[in-house]
Amino acid sequence: MNIKTELCGLPLDNPIIPASGTFGFGQEYKDFYDLNILGSISIKGTTREARFGNPTPRIAECKAGMLNAVGLQNPGVKAVVDIELPELKKIYLKPIVANVCGFSLDEYVEVAQLMSEVENVGWIELNVSCPNVKHGGMSFGTDACCAAEVTSAVKAVSKKPVIVKLSPNVTDITEIALACQEAGADGLCLINTLLGMRLDLKNRKPLLANVTGGFSGDAVFPIALRMIYQTAKVCKIPIIGCGGVSTARDVIEMMMAGASAVQVGSANLINPFASKEIIEAMPKEMKKLGIQNLTDIIGVAL
Amino acid sequence: MNIKTELCGLPLDNPIIPASGTFGFGQEYKDFYDLNILGSISIKGTTREARFGNPTPRIAECKAGMLNAVGLQNPGVKAVVDIELPELKKIYLKPIVANVCGFSLDEYVEVAQLMSEVENVGWIELNVSCPNVKHGGMSFGTDACCAAEVTSAVKAVSKKPVIVKLSPNVTDITEIALACQEAGADGLCLINTLLGMRLDLKNRKPLLANVTGGFSGDAVFPIALRMIYQTAKVCKIPIIGCGGVSTARDVIEMMMAGASAVQVGSANLINPFASKEIIEAMPKEMKKLGIQNLTDIIGVAL
C-alpha cells in the first residue's frame, strides 16, 4: 500500500496535514508523538503584527462540531519567522505550510513574502477566509475579484507555491476558485470554517464574545466534500481537502472527490492523536477498498 | 407557562411546525399521535405538475445529519388542492403552511394562487431554495433580484400571507432577505437545506443518483441560527426558524435569535414523535430558563 502523494510539485509522505489553527506551531503536540509521521503541518494563521485576537469566550460547542472565534491570535510574522519556524524545524524535518492572513493587500503581500523566504516553508497558504476578523480575512474570500487580486499580488512575491484557502460562505465556490486559478494560484485549500452561532440560553445572548464564530468538525464534512467535488470538476490546480475529517475513510472520500492532500483540524483538538491515528489507519482502509496507490484515487469520483 | 405565538397575524397554539418534505401531507403521522397538538404543518413542496422527483438513491447519511435529493416528488397542485388538503383537513383542524415550488415565475404564481384559495391554507411558503432540482428551486433563492421578483409576483395573487423560504447557500443571507421584504413578503423561513454530498467508497462515485443533495439535521443548527440572527437584525417581518431543531432548547434558542415560530424537519424522520415530544417539553424548559411567555423571548438576543 502506497500512501505517498504530491502537492504542487512537492512530494508528501502521506496526505495528512494538521489544519491551521488546530496545531499551533507544532510545539503543543511534540510530546504526544513524533511529528515527523505527518505529511506536513499547517501553522497558525500569521499576520504582520502580533495579535491577541478576540475577547473570550471564543469557543462554543455544537452538535458534532464547534465554533471558534479566536480571531487570529499569533505572535506576528517576525516572531514566527525568527522563533516559531526555527523551533518547529528542530522537531519537524519536512516542509511546512505557512498560513498567511492580513487586513489589507499590503499585509498579505508582506507576510507571504517574508514567510516564503524561510527554508522550511514549503507552501504559502493564503487564508482569505477567516470569518472571525472584521475588515479582512473572509471579506477577501467571498468576492472573486478580491480573491484574485490578493492571489496575484502574493504570487508576484512568493518564492514558494501559493495555495489559496477558500471560504465556504459563498454562493458559488467555483467562481472564486476559478478566479484564483486564473490569478496564478498553485493550489486551493477548501474549506475554512462556516459562519455559525450559538446562544447562551441563561444569559439570553450570543455565547461567543464575537457573536458569530467559525463552525468546524464532523458536521461540516458533506459541505466540504461537495465544494471539493464542484471545484475539482472545473479547476486544474491541486486541492487540499479540509473540513470535518476524522477518519481514514474521510480522507479517502475527499481524495476520491478530487483532493490531493487532506487537512485534519478540529479532530486534533478533541483527540490530540487524531492525525497520527488517521495516518496509521490508511493502509487498512485502502486494503478494504482495493486501493494500491493513494494517488490512483484522486478525483476518481468526478 | 404560555407557549402561544403568532405568525403574520395568525395565532399559533405553539411555535412547532413540522417542516416541508418531512411530514408528507400529514397522513403518514396521523396514527402516531393526534396532529392537532401541532402549531401548524408545512406540507410537501408542491409544483404545477405531478413529479416523481429524482432517481434513487435519494438519501444518504452524514455524521449528525442526512442528505436528501428527493427532487420535489409530489402529486401536483390539482391533486393537492382537491385531495390532499381536504384529507388533511379531516385530521388537522388548524391552518396549514402550503409549501410552493416552481420552475418558472409563472408556475410559482399559478401554484401559489391556487393554494391560497384553499380554506385551510393559512400561509403560502414560497420555496425558492430547493437545491435538488435543476433550473428552478434554489436558483430563484440565490439571487436577490430573482427572489424579489417571484415574491412580488406571488404577493400580487395570494390571498394568504406569503412567507419566503430562503436558501442558506448564499454569501449574504441578509441581502436576499431584505430584497424579499421589500418585495412585499409577509415573513421569511430560514433555512432550507445546505448543499452537500457523499461518495460511495466501494463504487467510487457519488452516493446520490443526483450527485449532490440537501444537507439537514442536527449538524446545520449553528448555521441556521446565525442566519436567523443576522436576518432578524435587519428585517422587520417575522421569521420561521428551521434547521437542525430536535429539542425544546433548540426551539428556545432559535426564538431568542429572532424566530417567531420554528420548523422541525429531519428530526421527525428519525423519531416520528419528535414534534410532539418537543411541544410537550417546552413548558419544562421554559421554567428552567425563567420564561413565562414564549413571545417575550423572540429576538431577545439581538
Next chain:
Amino acid sequence: MTKGLYLIIRHERLTDNVYRLVVEGDTSSILRSGQFVNIEIERFYLRRPISISDYDGNTISLIYKVVGEGTEALTHYKEGREIDLLVGLGNGFDTDTVCHKPLVIGGGVGIPPLLKLTKELITKDKQPTVIICFNTKDEIFLYNEFKSLGVDVLVTTVDGSYGVKGFYSDAIKESGIKYDYYYTCGPLAMLKDIHSTLSVQGQISFEERMGCGFGGCMGCSHKTKSGYKRVCTDTIINSDEVLFD
C-alpha cells in the same frame, strides 16, 4: 407502528458476518411476515431497516449482515441492553393469495423474512418449497430452521460447495419442482431474473435507502405499473405491478 425500547435477549453470530438479534417487547403492531423494523444505532443519524425474520407474542428475531459502519456498531450491542426500534413497518407478504405450491426464494440477507413467511404459508395450508441461495457453504444460515418446519428446502451455492451449484434457477431445474406462485427477497439481480423468468405470479420484496421508513420523506420511491410507490410502505409488490428499469 410502535416505537419503543426493546430488550436484547439474544445476540449471536451465525456466520462470519451474519448475526441474529432477538429482542423482547411489544409486537402487536406486526401484522404480517415481510415487515421490517428500523433500528436506532448510537452515533448514527439514520436508523437501519432490518426485516423481521420471525416474531411471536413478545419477541422479534432479526438477522443482519455486517456491510458497513452501522451494522458493525450493532454487533457490539450486548444482551441485556435496550435498543430503540420502530416496529411493524412495511406492508408485508400477502399470504392469502390463491395458490397451493408457492416457491419461496431467498438470496443472502434476503432470506430472513422468508422464515416467518414460510411458517405463515404452512399455517394457511399452502405447500411451500424453499430455495435459499448463497455464495458458498460457509455463508449458509437458517437452513436448519427452515428444515425443521418440515418443508422441502433446496440450497444453492454459487461455487457448488454445498447443495446445488449455481443459482435458484438451477435448483428449480435440477429438482423439477412444481409451483404455482412465488415469494422472493434477495439481491436485485436475482429479483429481476425471477421476475422475467418465472411464468407464474408472485410477490417481490424491495430495498432502498431510507430516510424514515414509514412514508414521511419520499426518500425511497420507486416506479410501479400502478404509479409511484414508497419502498418503505410498499416494500412488497405483486409481480404484475413491478417495473425494473
Next chain:
Amino acid sequence: MTKGLYLIIRHERLTDNVYRLVVEGDTSSILRSGQFVNIEIERFYLRRPISISDYDGNTISLIYKVVGEGTEALTHYKEGREIDLLVGLGNGFDTDTVCHKPLVIGGGVGIPPLLKLTKELITKDKQPTVIICFNTKDEIFLYNEFKSLGVDVLVTTVDGSYGVKGFYSDAIKESGIKYDYYYTCGPLAMLKDIHSTLSVQGQISFEERMGCGFGGCMGCSHKTKSGYKRVCTDTIINSDEVLFD
C-alpha cells in the same frame, strides 16, 4: 499528558447536584495539584475540563457540579464503565513558594482541586488554613475530607445556614487568622475580590471555555501582566501577573 481509558470505580452524589467520580488508571502524568483532566462524554463534541481533586498512584478523584447537558449526561455513567480522559493538563499549583501560613480559599466547584493542594502543602510543612465557601448548608461538600487532614477549616455560607455567614472575607475577619500567602479557586467575582483585597501574594486558578485543553487551539487565552497566556496551559497564575478587566 496521558490519553487513555479510565475505569470508573466510584461514582456518588455528594449534594443535590455535585458528584464525585473516582477513576482508575495511569496517573504518572499528574505532576501537581491543581491540574485537570479533559473528559470525553458520549454524544458531545468537546471534552469537559474537570480539576483533579485528589490522586494517588493509580486513582484520580474528580468532583463536578451538574450545570448543563454534558455534566448531566456524565451522571449516568455507571461504575465499571470506562471513560476516555486526557490527564495531567494545566500547570498546577506551585507549592514550593516561600510561605508558612498560606490561606487556601475555595468557592463552590472551585473547592475540589484545593483538597490535594492542602495535602501537598502539609507535606511541605506549610500550615494552611482552609476557607471553603458555599451558598447554603445543603451545598456543603468535602468538609470532612479537609477536616481529616488536621488543618483549620472555616466554612462560610451566604445565607448563614452553616459556619460563618457571608463570604471568605467574613471568615478571615471573624477568625482573625494570620496568613502570608494564598491559593484560590472559585467564582470569578471571588477571585477578583481576593486579588484586590488581600495584601499578600498568591496563586489564582482560572477557568475558560476550552477547545482542546492542551494548548492547541488558542481558544482560552487571557491577558496577564507578562503577556498572553492560555488558561489550559497556565491555569494557575501568580497574583502579581494577574490582570482582571
